[in-house]
Amino acid sequence: MNCEKITQTDESMILVNIVEELVRDKVDSAIKALNMCGCERCRLNAYAIALNALPARYVTTTKGALLALLAANNLEYQTTVQVEVIKALNVVKEYPMHCLTQ
Ligand SMILES: [Zn+2]
Structure with missing residues (x-):
């Protein structure tokens, strides 16, 4: 019953605006x-223009779980983010x- 396999880095909690992560990815x-x-x-x-037009969505997660979280939220925010990215x-x-x- 231990989490020794998880590295310290992956376990650390981080605060992330998932909309920002999606915007950076889509702009690029x-x-x-x-x-x-x-x-x-x-x-x-382009990041700034798109992010000013979108509501922030902050979550606390771990670095290890971030990618899965982004993939899940990508579906929900796909259209909204894409529209603002193109405008920007x-x-x-x-x-x-x-x-x-x-
Ligand atoms: Zn340039």
């Missing part, structure tokens, strides 16, 4: 799919704030 893949600029500035802008990317595309080296 949408930028690739749409062949948009993926520099840090454009990505962070359109804004970024229209008003790009690229770093000059990009």
Whole structure:
């Protein structure tokens, strides 16, 4: 009866906004799919715009359980998050704030 197999890291409790995790994931893949600029500035802008439009959903979990939790919530939030991500990317595309080296 012990959890010795679970590492300390996986066991630690974390506070996560699951909507933020989903937005980051979807922005990153949408930028690739749409062949948009993926520099840090454009990505962070898109995260910010999409997250401001979506209600936060904070949960406490463990790092080990986070991926399963995200997969489960992905179904519930899929459509809502996807819509806001596309809107955000359109804004970024229209008003790009690229770093000059990009
Ligand atoms: Zn850029």
